[in-house]
Amino acid sequence: MGMESVGLHGQAVDASVRASLTPHPPPANKSVIGFADLPSNVKERILSYLIPTNEVIIPTYRQGLLKHGPFSNPLNDVDVSFEPNIDYTLFLVNCDFATHASNVLYGTNIFKFKRAEVCNWWIRNIKETNFSKIRKLVLELGHGFTTHNPQFRSSMELSQEEGWLQNLNWIFSRHKLQMLKISFVGWNLPLCEEKLDEDERSHIIKCRLKTVERLRLYRGIKCPIFANVNCYFLDAKESDCLTTWMQLPETKEEKKAREDWNSMVKKLPLSQVFSLLHQERVAAEMQAEIDGGG
DSSP states (O other): OOEEEEEESSSSEEHHHHHHHHHOOOOOOEEEEEEEESOHHHHHHHHHTTTTSSSSEBBOOOOOOOTTTTSOOOOTTTTTTTTOOOGGGGGGGHHHHHHHHHHHHHSSSSEEEEEEHHHHHHHHHHHHHTTOOEEEEEEEEEEEEOSSSGGGOOTOOOOOHHHHHHHHHHHTTOOOOOOEEEEETTTTTTTSSSSOHOHHHHHHHHHHHHHHHHTTTTTEEEEEEEEESSSSSSSSHHHHHHHHHHHHOOOHHHHHHHHHHHHHHSSHHHHHHHHHHHHHHHHHHHHHHHHOOO
């Protein structure tokens, strides 16, 4: 008697049954469906099980830091995350994975920043294409200088107000945000209590006013939120007014002006861009003085 196959419980398995259980290659005229063949929404649904979603992420800041250097993990800076907290492994598979993984990562999570220089470095480090995928952003706008003692402060260090103003100017022409939460942290505390000279105080006040002016030009944000932390910078009426402006849809004229500016900036050397920004700033300050004098 020939050899017979034995089933799971020891019984003999008929040859026809055995043949039906044996895996067969697909017919030659029917192609195998792989990940690349799936619709985009299905790909991103699958990737959402592998990538964190609907979480608050404080992005890692590593500019100019050695992996095990003296400033690689300052314990006294609780506002900055120095350890990697975003897994980019799936981004390295291929371009298709990178595209859809970035849609999931940047499009479903909330990104939070407490320091202007960290935000400045990160939003530029991920490039404009990825930043435009972010839908929810939380910014805590601090005040004054990070280095409080002027003896140890670099001449290149910006105040938090000026740093945040630069960030909001950059974000303005590149965002597709649906939710933007702005917290003003200590923005109406007496500046005389800090170790600032008169020019620094004056410049910080101007940056605060310009920040509100810039936010008033934002458009198409469904859910703008404003909060005062340890201060009373915006009252309820001012917050409601700013919210209304930011929820308005962008007009054709506003969109064209923004696109023309972006196109021009990309073609110019950085020195000329800074020169144009400086000219606009001087012109705005002169107009403000004229308006104030009138």
